[in-house]
Amino acid sequence: MKKIIYLSNGLSKEKYNEIYEKYGEYPKQQMQQYNLSLTKGFGANDGYLVEALSVYPSNSNSLSKLVTLASDEKKSYAHYYYAPYSSNRVLRQILIFIYIFFFILFKSSGETIIISDALNIVSNLALIIASKARKKKSIGILTDLPEFMGLKGATLGLLHKIVASFDAYVFLSEPMNKKINFHNKPYVVVEGQIEECGILGKDSLINEDNKKRNIVYAGSLTISNGVARFIEAFEKCNLTNVELHLYGKGELVSTIDFSKSKNIVYKGQVPSSELKTILKKATLLVNPRPTDQEFVQYSFPSKQMEYMASGTPVLTTHIPSMPDEYLDYVLVIKDESIDGMTRSIIEAMKMTDEQLLILGQKAREFVYKNKIGRVQARKILDMSDRI
Known part of the structure; x- marks a missing residue:
C-alpha cells in the first residue's frame, strides 16, 4: 500500500x-x-x-x-x-x-x-x-x-x-x-x-420566512470581488419580491449602510456547515467577480463549486479560469457594467421556478459526477x- x-x-x-x-x-x-x-x-x-x-x-x-x-x-x-x-x-x-x-x-x-x-x-x-x-x-x-x-x-x-x-x-x-x-x-x-457527501436536491425557490425569492452572495465583501457593483445593479432592478442576502466579511461591511434598503440584507459570517443549508434554500447564487483583473486567471473561486453543489442555480461572470465545460450549467453575466448586471439579474428572475430548478439540478449532477x-x-x- x-x-x-x-x-x-x-x-x-x-x-x-x-x-x-x-x-x-x-x-x-x-x-x-x-x-x-x-x-x-x-x-x-x-x-x-x-x-x-x-x-x-x-x-x-x-x-x-x-x-x-x-x-x-x-x-x-x-x-x-x-x-x-x-x-x-x-x-x-x-x-x-x-x-x-x-x-x-x-x-x-x-x-x-x-x-x-x-x-x-x-x-x-x-x-x-x-x-x-x-x-x-x-x-x-x-x-x-x-x-x-x-x-x-x-x-x-x-x-x-x-x-x-x-x-x-x-x-x-x-x-x-x-x-x-x-x-x-x-x-x-x-x-x-x-x-x-453532498446536499440533497431542492424543490422550492421561495424563502419560506418571507415568501420572497432571494439572491445570495457568500464570500469576501470587497470591491475587488465585484460586490459593490452587483449591489448597485440589484438596486436598479427594483424587484419588490426579491431580496439580496450577503454573507461574509470585508471592507464593504463598514462602508455600505445596509439599513437604507429593505431588500438588501447583510447576514454576517456563518460557519460553512450552516452556509451549505443557506445556499440550498436560496433562489439564485451569484459570483460577480470582475474578469479584467490579473489575478482571476490564476485562481478558481471555491464558491463556484460550492454554489453548484447546492442545487441552486448560479449567476456568474465568465472568469478566465473557469473551463468551458461549466458554461452549460450556469447563467453567465456577459456585460459586467452595472446596467449589464441589472439586465442579467432581471433575466434570471424572469425564469420560471421549474427552469431554475432544472438548471440548478443539472449543475449539481455535473459537479458530483466530475468534481x-x-x-x-x-x-x-x-x-x-x-x-
Missing part, C-alpha cells in the same frame, strides 16, 4: 469546530473546506494510506497557550498529525519547522507520495529539505501565485525558490503553469473539489506516477 503525506492547514471537521466554534471565529473557511475535501478524496482511493500533516492556521487566535503540543487524530479516511503551535510567532515557526522536518525524515519510508500546499514558507522549507534528504519526490499545490501573497523582497524570493524545488505541480488554472513551471515539470490542473474529491484526487495520484 502506498502512503500519501499531505501537508496543509487543513484540520478534520471535528477538530476545526472544536477549536473555533466556541470563539465564534472561523479562519480560512474556504481553504479548510478545500483541504478537507481533498484529504477525504485521497482517502477514498483504494490502495493508499493517508497521513494528513496539519499546521494550524496562522490566525488561530483561539489557541492562546504559549505552546499547544503536537497531537494526532485517526479518521476513517486519514490519520491527522497536528504540528505544535505557539501564540509566540517566532517560537511557532521554530516548532513547525522542527516538527515537519523530522516527520518527513522519519515517516516517508517505503513508497511515499509527498504532497503539500506550497505557499507556506516555513513548513515547506522543512518539507523540501527533508524530502530531498530522503530522495523523495514532492508535489506542490498552488492555490495562488507567490506574488499575490503580499510578500516582498527576500521573503518573496525565498518562496519562489521553495516553489521551484517541487518535482511536480497541481494548479487551479492552466495559465498558472506558464507563470510557475519554467522547467516543464509534470503538472495537472485541478480547479477544486467538493466532498462526496468530487475522490475523482480530483485521482488526477493528482495519476500524475504522481509520471514523476
Whole structure:
C-alpha cells in the first residue's frame, strides 16, 4: 500500500469546530473546506494510506497557550498529525519547522507520495529539505501565485525558490503553469473539489420566512470581488419580491449602510456547515467577480463549486479560469457594467421556478459526477506516477 503525506492547514471537521466554534471565529473557511475535501478524496482511493500533516492556521487566535503540543487524530479516511503551535510567532515557526522536518525524515519510508500546499514558507522549507534528504519526490499545490501573497523582497524570493524545488505541480488554472513551471515539470490542473457527501436536491425557490425569492452572495465583501457593483445593479432592478442576502466579511461591511434598503440584507459570517443549508434554500447564487483583473486567471473561486453543489442555480461572470465545460450549467453575466448586471439579474428572475430548478439540478449532477474529491484526487495520484 502506498502512503500519501499531505501537508496543509487543513484540520478534520471535528477538530476545526472544536477549536473555533466556541470563539465564534472561523479562519480560512474556504481553504479548510478545500483541504478537507481533498484529504477525504485521497482517502477514498483504494490502495493508499493517508497521513494528513496539519499546521494550524496562522490566525488561530483561539489557541492562546504559549505552546499547544503536537497531537494526532485517526479518521476513517486519514490519520491527522497536528504540528505544535505557539501564540509566540517566532517560537511557532521554530516548532513547525522542527516538527515537519523530522516527520518527513522519519515517516516517508517505503513508497511515499509527498504532497503539500506550497505557499507556506516555513513548513515547506522543512518539507523540501527533508524530502530531498530522503530522495523523495514532492508535489506542490498552488492555490495562488507567490506574488499575490503580499510578500516582498527576500521573503518573496525565498518562496519562489521553495516553489521551484517541487518535482511536480497541481494548479487551479492552466495559465498558472506558464507563470510557475519554467522547467516543464509534470503538472495537472485541478480547479477544486467538493466532498462526496453532498446536499440533497431542492424543490422550492421561495424563502419560506418571507415568501420572497432571494439572491445570495457568500464570500469576501470587497470591491475587488465585484460586490459593490452587483449591489448597485440589484438596486436598479427594483424587484419588490426579491431580496439580496450577503454573507461574509470585508471592507464593504463598514462602508455600505445596509439599513437604507429593505431588500438588501447583510447576514454576517456563518460557519460553512450552516452556509451549505443557506445556499440550498436560496433562489439564485451569484459570483460577480470582475474578469479584467490579473489575478482571476490564476485562481478558481471555491464558491463556484460550492454554489453548484447546492442545487441552486448560479449567476456568474465568465472568469478566465473557469473551463468551458461549466458554461452549460450556469447563467453567465456577459456585460459586467452595472446596467449589464441589472439586465442579467432581471433575466434570471424572469425564469420560471421549474427552469431554475432544472438548471440548478443539472449543475449539481455535473459537479458530483466530475468534481468530487475522490475523482480530483485521482488526477493528482495519476500524475504522481509520471514523476
